[in-house]
Amino acid sequence: MSESNTLEKLIIPTFADVEVAHERIRTHIHLTPVLTSDYLNKLTGAQLYFKCENFQKAGAFKVRGASNAVFGLDESMASKGVATHSSGNHALSLSYAAGRRGIPVTVVMPRTAPEAKKAAVRGYGGTIVECEPSTRSREKTFARVVAQSGADFVHPYNDPRVIAGQATCSRELLEQVSGLDALIAPIGGGGMVSGTCLTVSSQAPDIRVYAAEPVNADDAARSFKAGHIIADDAPSTVADGLKVPLKDLTWHFVSNYVTDILTATEEEIIDAMQLIWQRMKIVIEPSSAVPLATIIKNRELFAGKRVGVILTGGNVDMDRLPWNN
Structure with missing residues (x-):
């Protein structure tokens, strides 16, 4: 998406x-x-x-919204994995949920994001693509990632599955x-x-x-x-x-x-x-x-x-x- x-x-x-x-x-x-x-x-x-x-x-x-999105995917979409952009907590939460389901996850993170959060994303099996610390850079980098992978976009907050x-x-x-x-x-x-x-x-x-x-x-x-x-x-x-x-x-x-x-x-x-x-x-x-x-x-x-x-x-x-x- x-x-x-x-x-x-x-x-x-x-x-x-x-x-x-x-x-x-x-x-x-x-x-x-x-x-x-x-x-x-x-x-x-x-x-x-x-x-x-x-x-x-x-x-x-954020693990609540991320888990709802990940476990609500049908098998066809889940097989392509999920992706998002996030400064930290949504990134590691989506990585956690995707790891529980056994599907790939790619996260675009600002290079200035806390190292503790980057380490947690990697610890849950997430792949990090870094961007500059601005909304414009984040969304431009993310568009490229999704175009390459076809992964389901789980927005950090502007997503009905996440809000629910x-x-x-x-x-x-x-x-x-x-x-x-x-x-x-x-x-x-x-x-x-x-x-x-x-x-x-x-x-x-x-x-x-x-x-x-x-x-x-x-x-x-x-x-x-x-x-x-x-x-x-x-x-x-x-x-x-x-x-x-x-x-x-x-x-x-x-x-x-x-x-x-x-x-x-x-x-x-x-x-x-x-x-x-x-x-x-x-x-x-x-x-x-x-x-x-x-x-x-x-x-x-x-x-x-x-x-x-x-x-x-x-x-x-x-x-x-x-x-x-």
Whole structure:
């Protein structure tokens, strides 16, 4: 499936697709835990429930969408393998899923992607083709790869199969924690946020959905305010998983169901990441810290509320911890 074909069809997944996805992938993923922190509750004035996708297979939520796409392929398509472009977590998640099914996978990655994520892709059997760290270079290189292999394109986020898979995270969270007032997740391309919107709009429409984004890569926030997609080509932020722009399918969910998109500075993101490492004793990557950073920054918005916080991943390059740079 080419990127242009995916965009032209714009198939909107439904909650029925989420239920099918959950059944399809449940033996390939973890039911991740929900953790709390008295310290962070006191700090924010809210009751925070952290859905820990940093404990997920391949270390990130993206294994949900990747597994749904891979295991939903018929045998004819699967035999040609899968391919994608990704800065890291989708790359290693697709490699994990393809390895479980025993099919080839090729990933176009920016040469600046964390070495830990490149190593994980190779460890799962993926083939990496490097590109320059820009959306334009990534998509141009990827087009060449697909033309050569005929592999099925599994977009990192602008794919109904991927969004339905990501939605299984919030589906689980609603079963694990009752009475939530709000849900917040990081936003880059919008796959997790779209999945969250899909679940919440169907199962608990009174819950407010917020997205959290770095100030240095705030194209989704600017898009939200402008009412149309604004795409930055190569933003620079410590939250390497949030550098990509919205696309038409994710924009559908963001523009129709998100309450607001909140932003945090690089310093605020790093401080929030340290807080979670220190107080909760768990490893998260910078992208995962952005929601807490925005909650701390906007205490009045969340005070007294029961808030689900999706910690999207824990794949960190231990040689490049942000507070050591």
